[in-house]
């Protein structure tokens with residue numbers, strides 16, 4: 034391929050997107066309009082500042098912590114969220130998904146709220162939705178200043194009703210730990226506690242810690258909820274053609290994990306990532322990314338690249354074989370320096386038949402989907418799902434299920 038230059042460029046093949054994600058000369062872009070909620074967050078940092086923050090936050094996203102999470106927290110939270118729906122024998126897949134995802138993400142971020150208080154979860158979710166609208170301001174067709182002032186309002190409400198009490202509690206616990214009255218083990222294992230304990234080392238102001246928590250809530254909640262809805266929808270659709278596989282999904286968690294990875298490949302939560310080269314970068318195929326150009330990494334197309342995922346790469350097939358070294362979920366968790374910290378938490382460990390069962394992690398989303406299916410969850414034959422007419426992406430506005 035010959036050399037090309039332009040102010041905007043879109044990368045669409047697997048190899049181009051992977052190389053761009055991995056390049057240290059490409060800086061995260063697209064969040065300056067949404068600075069009100071995104072400025073100085075991990076996703077928006079670059080270079081040394083990013084490396085140092087990431088190293089500290091990574092301590093929380095370790096396998097031992099995931100294992101504690103999967104075995105101690107997850108089941109309880111899913112039960113509390115799902116049980117009222119199972120009891121009433123009906124519900125809506127997207128409501129179940131976001132309530133569950135919101136509760137789980139709040140726990141990881143370090144925001145205290147009671148999963149059995151559905152109204153509180155709804156309030157938090159509405160706030161977090163507003164944060165996301167702020168983060169994606171670049172693409173908004175609304176008046177940007179109007180959105181910014183709504184985001185500020187949501188941040189103030191969040192601070193008063195959720196953040197301040199959670200922070201005060203953690204400050205108290207850290208103090209007790211410093212005085213030797215509380216063991217390390219008994220400190221909360223969450224992002225807020227981690228940042229508060231390392232604020233001096235990282236030079237974090239109160240505002241930065243606050244925005245980082247706002248960012249974590251949106252990074253975790255929507256993508257988890259989205260992945261859950263798609264995983265269940267794809268399994269139910271596949272089950273219409275292969276009823277035995279639907280039965281299998283109701284009892285076999287590792288099969289659900291495999292299905293989740295395939296759904297995630299076809300439905301990345303963020304269909305594109307944006308980057309800006311800090312200097313001219315030439316990709317291996319000769320594509321020139323000139324300094325300052327807006328580079329769009331098209332995950333949707335890279336994940337469907339038939340050179341990598343084979344014939345029928347745009348079709349759902351949970352039995353798909355992928356080449357060695359290629360993740361089943363494609364690039365949906367990103368790659369390189371900003372690769373998702375929640376990837377193993379949500380997607381589990383790569384499927385490996387050699388791994389002993391005691392070391393297996395299936396991931397939050399597969400466990401949520403399996404809980405719903407094993408409780409007998411299925412589509413309500415009298416009320417069909419509906420797509421959100423305001424979204425170009427395949428989002429469901431209504432998805433009635435019965436148990």
Ligand code: HEM
Pocket residue numbers: 061075076077087138141249252253254256257260301302303306307364365366367368370371372373374375376378379398
């Ligand atoms: C299925 C669920 C998820 C998907 C598809 C997803 C996807 C992604 C992607 C594509 C990126 C990279 C964006 C870029 O390079 O521009 C990313 C980064 C990130 N994700 Fe996730 N994510 C998911 C779940 C989570 C969860 C549960 C958490 C935390 C609780 C989380 C926290 C983060 C953070 C903190 C980053 C920024 C990392 C950095 O900049 O170094 N994500 N995620």
